[in-house]
Every structure is written in C-alpha cells, then in structure tokens.
Amino acid sequence: MTIKQLKCDKKEIKMYIKNITVQNFKAIAFESLELNGSSVIVLAGNNKGKTSLLTGMIDRLRSKKPSIIVKEGQKDGKTILELTDGSRFEWSYNDQDKEKIVYITNDNMQETNIIKKLGTKYFGIHFDIDKFLNSSPGEQTKSLLSLIGLDLTQLEKKSKKAYDERTFARKQYLRLKNSPVVKPEQTDYSSKINELNNEITMRISKGQEYIESLQVENQKISEFNSKQELLQFEYAAAERMYKELLSHKGTVFAPCIDFKKLAIMMADIKKPAPRKKLKPLAIQDKFKYSDLQKQLEALKHKQSLYDENLRKYNEWVKDGLNAKVEKEQAEKLYTDIMQEKKQLIKEAGLPDDFEIQDDGIYYNGYLLNDTQISSSQKYIAGLKLASMKIGRVRTLHFDASTLDKNSLAEVNKWANQNDLQLLIERPDFDAGQITYQILEK
Known part of the structure; x- marks a missing residue:
C-alpha cells in the first residue's frame, strides 16, 4: 500500500487543523495557533507545553487522559481545536476532574460522547514517530508489526527454529567441505596376496612331505641299527666262545676240538655293519616361508590401510552429500518461511519501499538508522508509516530536535x-516561552 492509496477519496473533503486554542491546560495559561491547514513549528523551552499545545486535544480524543489537566492554581480551562471544514472540538475541564468534550459541526450541530466514536475516525491511531525512530531495530520491528496489525509470533518461532537448523546444517556442510578426505590411490594387493598365500601353502605342504620322507627314512635307519645291535650281540657271544675254545689248544681237551672247522665257522659268522646316523628333521631352505610370511603381513597391512582410507573417503562423500541435501532443505525451509512472512507483511499493507528483515527495518533498501540514511529520509520514513493509520484529519506530530534546517x-x-499537515516541535535552547512559525506550502 502506498501513500497515494492512503490519501482520502477525491469526493471526500481533505481536512486539516485550522486553529488550536488552549487555556489553562497543564503548563499553558493561554496559547492560540492560527494554522489554516498549514504545517507549524512550535518552539519553547523544556516543560513549557509544546507537546500539550500540539497534541493535548488529539490525545484526549484518542482516549488518552493526562493525570493533571488544569494548570496549577486555576479552576478550569478549555481547549478548542477547529478544522478546516468549519467543524471543531471543544474540551472543557476543571480542577474537580470533571470534563466535557463536544463536537460541533460546521452548521453548529453539537454531539457529545464522541471520544470512542470520532477520535480514531478523525485523528487515526497514534504512532509515536520519535519513539519509533529512536528505538532499537527489534523494537522498531515490533512497533511496525503492531501498526499494520500483524501477529507473527508463531511464524517467528518457526523462523527461529528454521534459522537455527539452517545455521547448523551450514556449519555441518562447511565442516565437511573444509576437512576433505583425499581419495586413496587405487591399489589392489589381492593378487599378490593370493600368490604369496599359495606359495606359502605350497612350501608348507612340500616341507611337510619332506619331513614325512625323513621320518620314513629314519624309521628304516632305526630298524637297521636295531638289527645291527642284535648281530653285534650274537657276534660278540660267538667271538667269546671261539676265544674260549682256542684257549684249550695244547690241553687235554685239544683232541676233542676241530680248530680248523671252528675257524671256518667263525669266519662264516656275519659281522654287524656300522650304525647309521638318523637324519635331522630340519626343513630345507627351499621350503622355509618366514620371509614370505613377512611380505604377506606387509601387503595385508597396506591393503588394510587402503581399505580403511577408502572407507573413510566413501563415508566423507556420503556424509557430504547428505549434509548438502540437509543444508539445501534447511535453506529452502527458511526461505519459504521468510517468503510467507514477506507475503503476510505485504498483504497487511506495508508500503513497497519498506522491508522487514532479521536485522531490522529497511527503507528504500537501507537499514533505518542514522548510519545508513539521512536524518530527513529517516523522518520521512517514520511519517510515511504514521500516515498509514491517519484519520480524516491529515495531520502528523513529531519532535524535530535532531533535524537541521535543510533536513526539516x-x-x-x-x-x-x-497533502499532510505537520505539527512539529523543537526545543528553544534559550528556554523561552512558546513561539511558532508557520511553514507555508
């Protein structure tokens, strides 16, 4: 909604304040402003009644009643606010806290009990421009949402949750992206490992066969040696007997012994062969495999490292893809919520040149603060927002203390x-009484 859309219908007479007369109201004894629909600057020292003069009647018509109305030391007073269409509001009050507010039409018809009925209709909803412009970005946003009648509490909760999830998802994605796992160079040790396993198995088998052949041979040697031991025993016994018989030569027994035949018999007795040594059950070098086992263990270790690094890389790729999907989903969710929020704000009638973002309110693309835009543009922004809820009387009030001549x-x-009438107040640094200056159109 634009300012042009906020203007009164051409068939409806545009109204402004023509005159304000105040008597015995708060700090004011008597003041009268002849405005004739023009903007005005009211100057005075602090607590001299600038705001009371400009907005006292308007605030009362908006149901805002001050705790002290009548000027100290006075019994009663009266404020008259006359409009450019000839109608006027009259507010009478006294020190007994009694008051009467009357609306008098341009043909002198009177109407009472008008605060709820006519206050908002004529003067709109109050929007404190100065408080708004001097608030924090968060408070400005709250004020603006309240002004356009939009409650985004639930959506803000969703937005906060989506924002946190998006932040977390982005951190997870960046953590993985900034900690890359290098894909290991493709290496296949399986064929070599199989070759070594086969060679080791073959050597073990051949070695076992060799040991078994040695065991068979040693068995034969043992049997041979046993036979020789038996022959040795038998030969030794025969030899002893032979020697004993030979000892009878020349004795009375000699004729009884055939020494020749005895010698032939002794010569025919088989002598035992020398003992054979058992062969040691030792593996030949060609059947040893400890060196192959070391090679196999080294290759298995390399293969294990490769498999582990490949697993880590594949896991990193998978986690990275999942993190990217989660990040994109979180970003889309947050974007959708922000778009929904933006659409709700647009439908609520926020002017096109305003935008509500996370860090505050933007006006014409710039953050609404002193560092982004000029003082004049800042106040124009505030007045533009206030004019959204303006009543039939097209007047707005603000304090121009911070504006220089050019900005004003x-x-x-x-x-x-x-087509707006400004009621402007500024401090008089000499602490003087109320004076005013009409700003010609």
Whole structure:
C-alpha cells in the first residue's frame, strides 16, 4: 500500500487543523495557533507545553487522559481545536476532574460522547514517530508489526527454529567441505596376496612331505641299527666262545676240538655293519616361508590401510552429500518461511519501499538508522508509516530536535507532496516561552 492509496477519496473533503486554542491546560495559561491547514513549528523551552499545545486535544480524543489537566492554581480551562471544514472540538475541564468534550459541526450541530466514536475516525491511531525512530531495530520491528496489525509470533518461532537448523546444517556442510578426505590411490594387493598365500601353502605342504620322507627314512635307519645291535650281540657271544675254545689248544681237551672247522665257522659268522646316523628333521631352505610370511603381513597391512582410507573417503562423500541435501532443505525451509512472512507483511499493507528483515527495518533498501540514511529520509520514513493509520484529519506530530534546517525543509517538502499537515516541535535552547512559525506550502 502506498501513500497515494492512503490519501482520502477525491469526493471526500481533505481536512486539516485550522486553529488550536488552549487555556489553562497543564503548563499553558493561554496559547492560540492560527494554522489554516498549514504545517507549524512550535518552539519553547523544556516543560513549557509544546507537546500539550500540539497534541493535548488529539490525545484526549484518542482516549488518552493526562493525570493533571488544569494548570496549577486555576479552576478550569478549555481547549478548542477547529478544522478546516468549519467543524471543531471543544474540551472543557476543571480542577474537580470533571470534563466535557463536544463536537460541533460546521452548521453548529453539537454531539457529545464522541471520544470512542470520532477520535480514531478523525485523528487515526497514534504512532509515536520519535519513539519509533529512536528505538532499537527489534523494537522498531515490533512497533511496525503492531501498526499494520500483524501477529507473527508463531511464524517467528518457526523462523527461529528454521534459522537455527539452517545455521547448523551450514556449519555441518562447511565442516565437511573444509576437512576433505583425499581419495586413496587405487591399489589392489589381492593378487599378490593370493600368490604369496599359495606359495606359502605350497612350501608348507612340500616341507611337510619332506619331513614325512625323513621320518620314513629314519624309521628304516632305526630298524637297521636295531638289527645291527642284535648281530653285534650274537657276534660278540660267538667271538667269546671261539676265544674260549682256542684257549684249550695244547690241553687235554685239544683232541676233542676241530680248530680248523671252528675257524671256518667263525669266519662264516656275519659281522654287524656300522650304525647309521638318523637324519635331522630340519626343513630345507627351499621350503622355509618366514620371509614370505613377512611380505604377506606387509601387503595385508597396506591393503588394510587402503581399505580403511577408502572407507573413510566413501563415508566423507556420503556424509557430504547428505549434509548438502540437509543444508539445501534447511535453506529452502527458511526461505519459504521468510517468503510467507514477506507475503503476510505485504498483504497487511506495508508500503513497497519498506522491508522487514532479521536485522531490522529497511527503507528504500537501507537499514533505518542514522548510519545508513539521512536524518530527513529517516523522518520521512517514520511519517510515511504514521500516515498509514491517519484519520480524516491529515495531520502528523513529531519532535524535530535532531533535524537541521535543510533536513526539516526536505521533510516539509515531502509532507506537502503528500497533502499532510505537520505539527512539529523543537526545543528553544534559550528556554523561552512558546513561539511558532508557520511553514507555508
């Protein structure tokens, strides 16, 4: 919704404040402003009644009643606010806290009990421009949402949750992206490992066969040696007997012994052969495999490292893809919520040149603060927002303490372009009484 859309219908008479007369109201004894629909700057020292003069009646018509109304030492007082269509509001009050507010039409018809009925209709909803512009970005956003009648509490909760999830997903993705796992160079030790396993198996088998052949041979040697031991025993016994018989030569027994035949018999007795040594059960070098076993263990270790590095790489790729998908989903969810929020704000009637973002309110693409835009543009932004809830009387009030002459001129120019009457107050640093200056259109 634009300012042009906020303007009154051409068939409806545009109304402004023509005159404000105040008597015995708060700090004011008597003041009268002849405005004739023009903007005005009211100057005075602090607590001299600038705000009371400009907005006292308007605030009361908006149901805002001050705790002290009548000027100290006075019995009663009266405020009259006359509009450019000839109608006027009259507010009478006294020190007994009694008051009467009357609306008098341009043909002198009177109407009472008008605060709820006519206050908002004529003067709109109050929007404190100065408080808004001097608030924090968060408070400005709350005020603006309240102004356009939009409650984003639940959506803000969803937005906060989606924002946190998006932040977490982005961190997870960046953590993986910034900690790359290098894909290991493709290596296949399986064929070599199989070759070594086969060679070791063959050597073990051949070695076992060799040992078994040695065991068979040693068995034969043992049997041979046993036979020789038996022959040795038999030969030794025969030899002893032979020697004993030979000892009878020349004795009375000699004729009884055939020594020749005895010698032939002794010569025919088989002598035992020398003992054979058992062969040691030792593996030949060609059947040993400890060196192959070391090679096999080294290759298995390399293969294990490769498999582990490949697993880590594949896991990193998988986690990275999942993290990317989760990041994109989280970003889309947050974007969708922000788009929904933006659409709700647009439908609520926020002017096109305003935008509500996480860090505050933007006006014409710039953050609404002193470092981004000029003072005049900042106040124009505030007045533009206030004009969204303006009543039939096209008037807005603000404190121009921080505006220099040129900035104030820009604000007034904008107000004239948009058919607005400004009620401006500024401090008088000499602490003087109320004076005012009409700003001509």
